[in-house]
Structures are given as structure tokens and as C-alpha cells.
Amino acid sequence: MCWEAGLSTEAGNSVDPRSNGLFGVYVHWPFCAAKCPYCDFNSHVHRGPFDEAGFVAAYAAELVHFAQKVPGRTVQSIFFGGGTPSLMDPRSVGAILEAIGRHWTIDARVEITLEANPTSVEADRFRGYRAAGVNRVSLGVQSLREGPLAELGRRHTVDEAVAAVRLAQSIFPRTSFDLIYARPRQTLDDWQDELTEALWMAQGHLSLYQLTIEMGTRYYDLFRAGKLQMPGEDLSADFYELTQELTQNAGLPAYEISNHARPGQESRHNLIYWRYGEYVGVGPGAHGRLLINNQRHATAAEKLPFDWQRKVLARGHGMVTDDVLTWEEEGDEMLVMGLRLREGxxxxxxxxxxxxxxxxxxxxxxxxxxxxxxxxxxxxxxxxxxxxxxxxxxxxxxx
Incomplete structure (x- = not known):
């Protein structure tokens, strides 16, 4: 039976009056097959034996902790991010979803997203995720050109990326994929051709990010050493304007500064962040924002995967930060997140x-x-x- 079959139609969250009733769960899977040179996310390459079932048990334990902190919520969105969640066994995804369902009411229209890399895509695995309850997949394509794919450290080819997108579209009700633009040596004509191809492929949602240089990445080291030339401010603005024009004309306008969708296809999970709702973050390095006793808590977990697991086994959670935000800090966060949205x-x-x-x-x-x-x-x-x-x-x- 599909996990979604028994979802409740109850709605609403009994929390403080400053809440907008939005509540989601973010699940961070920290493992990757390789570390991309531009990536500053909490991702780790693990080699050797790995007790996945034992690791998943730690997620279930941490969910118990958060359910005690924020009972009575209705979950509108669940997001498996990483890392590379598509390296997970579908049974692991199902077990985590079942654990979430034991603690909170699940909205009948819940969005359950899983991030995937084209190299980890297999038809049987995708069907397994769908059977577990996943109803939306976001694919890290990043480029539709072979040379830039290699420079970005991606392990898939363009043909593999296209095949993965088509496979996902045949299995899941909703799909999205990511591209990175304003890359070194990329021209506006190059991007126009590439984005036009992507818009022909996309069904309802595209995430389009300008390449940024983040401290702690390999690209940061290369940039500081003068070995990576990035587009100037004027060219970056031209890339952005071209992106808005092409996506608007194709019927996928921006609803957020880097995200584009047909009406009704927006990412419900990301809207929880941008609309300043509540979300639980479980897993290594995961962040959360929770309203507890009329105070908004900012939580963050231990980043190192097996240190996080040991903390959870010892005390029921892997949190290393649980700060109560001042009202001024909450207001600043709401501005930062909400003004990214076209709705304001x-x-x-x-x-x-x-x-x-x-x-x-x-x-x-x-x-x-x-x-x-x-x-x-x-x-x-x-x-x-x-x-x-x-x-x-x-x-x-x-x-």
C-alpha cells in the first residue's frame, strides 16, 4: 500500500497566534558519492561498511524528541535533502515517513520531495520511492553541457541527466530539476540555448541558480588564487534578466528569486521557509524553526554524520544549537526569507x-x-x- 493512502484530511496547527499554520519536516541525508567543488552543503563521502538501518533508526529517535516539543501539528510537506538522498534504500525512506506519520497528522495534500542525482537514478529505485510515498523529485542536473558538467564535478553525462528527468516525469506526479548558470566563460548566447532546452524538458518547476563562490569550497580556493574567473556584476545582471525573460515567456515565471514554476507547481516545502512557517530539521547538520511556548527556536544539529548518530543514541537528539530568537531577529529573518517571494x-x-x-x-x-x-x-x-x-x-x- 502506498504510504499516502491513509492520510488524514485534518488541517491546522494549534500553535501561537503569530504562526501562519505552516509546518514541514526536513530530513537531511548527508552522504554523497563525491564532493562537488562549488558545494558548501553538509555532505560527506563515506567509504566502507555502513549500517543504513541503524542510521535510519537514529532519525526515528530524533523525530520522537521533536514530536514531544511540538505536538499537535499538521505536516504539509516533507523534504529529503542532502547530500544525496537518492543513495538511500527506498525502504529507509519508507521507514522515516512512517515515523513522521506516527507523531503528527499528515495533510491529505502533503508534498513529499526527494532530491536525486542523475547518477543514482534507477527505475526500480524510483518506483520504490514512489511506493514509499514520495510524490515529488528534484534532480540535480546543474548543466546540459558536457564540459561544464565535468568542471562542476558532476559524475553524470548530459544523456544520463535527460534520461533521469524523463524517468522521473514518468513515475512521479511532480518533478523539478536544478541548473547553475553564470559559470566561468559562459556567454549569454550559451545560456539562452541551454535554458531553452531545459524549458522544453521541464514540466512544472525549475530551480535556476547563479553560481556563487562559497567559503570552504574548492571553487573558493581557486577563486582566491586567481584561477577561476567569474562574470562581472553587469554580466551577472544580464544573465539574470535573460533568465527572467525566457522563463516568463515559457510559462514558468519566477515565484522566488531562483525558482520558477507553472501556477500550482511551486515547491510547497520551500514556501514554508519563505513564508516563515515552522519546520523540524532532522539528521546531521539539519536546521529547524519551531514555535514553542510563544517563542521561536532556531535549532541546528551536529554536522558529522556518525557523531550525530552517537548523540542521538545517547540523548535522543543530535542538536548542538537551540537558540530562542528575539522578536527583532524573527522580524529580520522574515524579511530575508519573505522578500525573496514574488508575492512579497x-x-x-x-x-x-x-x-x-x-x-x-x-x-x-x-x-x-x-x-x-x-x-x-x-x-x-x-x-x-x-x-x-x-x-x-x-x-x-x-x-
Whole structure:
């Protein structure tokens, strides 16, 4: 029986009045076949024997801990991220989903996403994930060109990526895949051709990220040594504008600064983050935001996989951080997350969360230069002109 078959139709979360009722579970699987040179996520290459069932048992134990902290929630989204969750046995995915279902009500329209790399895609494995309850897959394609794939450290070919996308689309109700652009030596014409191909392949959702240099990565070392030339500010802006134009014309407009979807195909899990809802984070390095006794807790787990497992076995959880955010910190986080969205933010909710109103003077100044606008429903949102300088807009409003 599919895990989804017995889902409850109950809705709503009985939490504090500053909540918007959104609640999800993020499951971090930390293992990868190889470490990509641009990646700063908590991912680890593990070689040798591995007791996967024992590791999965630690997830179940940590879920018990969080369920005691935030009982009575309704789960609208579950996301398996990493690392490479598609290296998991489908039975492991099923066991974690069953553990989640034991502790919270599961919404009838729950979105259950699993990230996958094209190199770890097999038809039987994908069918196993679908049988376990996964109803959305996000594929890390990253490029549709062989040379850049190799430079990005990806272990799949273009043909493998295309085959994986087609296979996923034949098995799962909803799919997405990622591409990275504004790469070294990439031209606007190159990107136009590549993105056009991707838009022909995509069914409902695309994540399109400009390459960024993150501290602690191999690309960071190369960049600091002058061995990696990145596009300048003007060219990066041109890449962004071209991306918006092509996706809009193809019927997949941006609903968030790097995410594009047909109406109704947006990532429900990521919307929980951007709309500043609640989410439990389980697994090595996972983060969470939880409302407990009218306070928002920021949680983070031990990053090293087997250290995390030992902590869970010893005390029931792997958390190394559990901070209570001030109202000001909550307000700043809401601005950072919510202004990424095309729908913008509700300034009334911001005031309830932060205890202060957004400065009318700052709003007026940003409107005057065309970076901000007020929608008919009263929401504030960043304009097309303002999106490329989003960080500066957020900083002005948070000041």
C-alpha cells in the first residue's frame, strides 16, 4: 500500500497566534558519492561498511524528541535533502515517513520531495520511492553541457541527466530539476540555448541558480588564487534578466528569486521557509524553526554524520544549537526569507512577529527609486528592478 493512502484530511496547527499554520519536516541525508567543488552543503563521502538501518533508526529517535516539543501539528510537506538522498534504500525512506506519520497528522495534500542525482537514478529505485510515498523529485542536473558538467564535478553525462528527468516525469506526479548558470566563460548566447532546452524538458518547476563562490569550497580556493574567473556584476545582471525573460515567456515565471514554476507547481516545502512557517530539521547538520511556548527556536544539529548518530543514541537528539530568537531577529529573518517571494510579505504579520512596524520612510524611499511596491492586498514586494539588489533592499528595511 502506498504510504499516502491513509492520510488524514485534518488541517491546522494549534500553535501561537503569530504562526501562519505552516509546518514541514526536513530530513537531511548527508552522504554523497563525491564532493562537488562549488558545494558548501553538509555532505560527506563515506567509504566502507555502513549500517543504513541503524542510521535510519537514529532519525526515528530524533523525530520522537521533536514530536514531544511540538505536538499537535499538521505536516504539509516533507523534504529529503542532502547530500544525496537518492543513495538511500527506498525502504529507509519508507521507514522515516512512517515515523513522521506516527507523531503528527499528515495533510491529505502533503508534498513529499526527494532530491536525486542523475547518477543514482534507477527505475526500480524510483518506483520504490514512489511506493514509499514520495510524490515529488528534484534532480540535480546543474548543466546540459558536457564540459561544464565535468568542471562542476558532476559524475553524470548530459544523456544520463535527460534520461533521469524523463524517468522521473514518468513515475512521479511532480518533478523539478536544478541548473547553475553564470559559470566561468559562459556567454549569454550559451545560456539562452541551454535554458531553452531545459524549458522544453521541464514540466512544472525549475530551480535556476547563479553560481556563487562559497567559503570552504574548492571553487573558493581557486577563486582566491586567481584561477577561476567569474562574470562581472553587469554580466551577472544580464544573465539574470535573460533568465527572467525566457522563463516568463515559457510559462514558468519566477515565484522566488531562483525558482520558477507553472501556477500550482511551486515547491510547497520551500514556501514554508519563505513564508516563515515552522519546520523540524532532522539528521546531521539539519536546521529547524519551531514555535514553542510563544517563542521561536532556531535549532541546528551536529554536522558529522556518525557523531550525530552517537548523540542521538545517547540523548535522543543530535542538536548542538537551540537558540530562542528575539522578536527583532524573527522580524529580520522574515524579511530575508519573505522578500525573496514574488508575492512579497504581509507588513501586518511582520509587526506581530517583530513587535515593530517597517519604517514608512524606508518604504517611501525604496518606492521612489523603483525597488519596492505595495500590492492591492497590502503586501510589500520587491520589484523586478529591485530583485537584483535584494540584499540591499532587505538591509534598508531591517535598519
Amino acid at each position: 510579505i504581509d507588513p501586518r504579520r511582520f509587526q506581530r512577529i517583530s513587535g515593530r512596524a517597517i519604517s514608512e520612510r524606508q518604504i517611501a524611499e525604496l518606492k521612489a527609486i523603483g525597488f519596492l511596491e505595495t500590492l492591492p492586498n497590502g503586501f510589500l514586494r520587491v520589484t523586478d528592478k529591485g530583485w537584483p539588489v535584494l540584499d540591499a533592499v532587505v538591509a534598508d528595511l531591517a535598519a
